[in-house]
Amino acid sequence: MKKLILTFALSFLWISLSMASDPAFEKAMKKQIIAMDQIANAEQSKEVANGFLRIAEAKSEEWLPLYYAGLIHIEAAFRFEVNKDQYLDQALKYIEQVEKLAPANSELTALKGYAIMGKISLDPASRGQNLSPQAMQLFGKAINLDRENPRALYLMAQMEYGMAQFFGSGTDKACGMVRLSLELFEKEESIINEDYILPKWGKRSAQQMMNNCN
Numbered sequence: 341m342k343k344l345i346l347t348f349a350l351s352f353l354w355i356s357l358s359m360a361s362d363p364a365f366e367k368a369m370k371k372q373i374i375a376m377d378q379i380a381n382a383e384q385s386k387e388v389a390n391g392f393l394r395i396a397e398a399k400s401e402e403w404l405p406l407y408y409a410g411l412i413h414i415e416a417a418f419r420f421e422v423n424k425d426q427y428l429d430q431a432l433k434y435i436e437q438v439e440k441l442a443p444a445n446s447e448l449t450a451l452k453g454y455a456i457m458g459k460i461s462l463d464p465a466s467r468g469q470n471l472s473p474q475a476m477q478l479f480g481k482a483i484n485l486d487r488e489n490p491r492a493l494y495l496m497a498q499m500e501y502g503m504a505q506f507f508g509s510g511t512d513k514a515c516g517m518v519r520l521s522l523e524l525f526e527k528e529e530s531i532i533n534e535d536y537i538l539p540k541w542g543k544r545s546a547q548q549m550m551n552n553c554n
Contacts (some may be wrong), residue, residue, distance in 0.1 A: 446486035453478030
């Protein structure tokens with residue numbers, strides 16, 4: 341456990357040092373991340389996503405702005421009355437664009453799987469057979485790229501849970517995975533602070549899923 345916490349701490353230190361040379365970028369990102377947490381409707385979703393896109397234009401070498409723009413589009417497709425396929429397709433475009441900057445990035449890989457999972461949820465009967473293997477492969481790759489990424493493990497658990505429900509099979513495997521993801525979320529929280537601009541979302545949803553397992 342000490343080794344895991346040290347790994348998180350070193351990663352956080354490296355990010356802090358790399359961002360220290362560009363306080364304007366860090367300040368802009370913090371502002372948009374706070375706004376993202378307060379999104380309550382589709383219009384606000386669009387405004388916050390556009391804010392991240394403006395940062396991406398100014399800092400084209402950074403992967404985080406387009407990552408968050410993609411995340412916002414995925415979440416909007418799940419939460420609001422929008423053209424869901426269009427939003428998910430746009431998220432995939434952002435992700436594929438920024439993958440060139442970070443080709444072996446666990447967070448981006450997991451987010452891509454999340455977008456595809458969203459596509460499946462719109463029509464499981466006709467899309468599940470073709471798209472489910474893609475989503476599972478991406479989540480598995482994201483986990484292999486970073487064993488301490490709680491979002492990758494949680495999203496894999498969510499996919500497993502949905503498939504178990506669809507086929508009427510047991511959810512023990514999915515519940516075990518989400519339990520492990522919550523442990524990783526807690527370890528992540530032990531080393532981050534309010535200035536942390538890397539992805540840290542997902543714990544609340546994982547907790548809700550865990551409640552369904554009890």
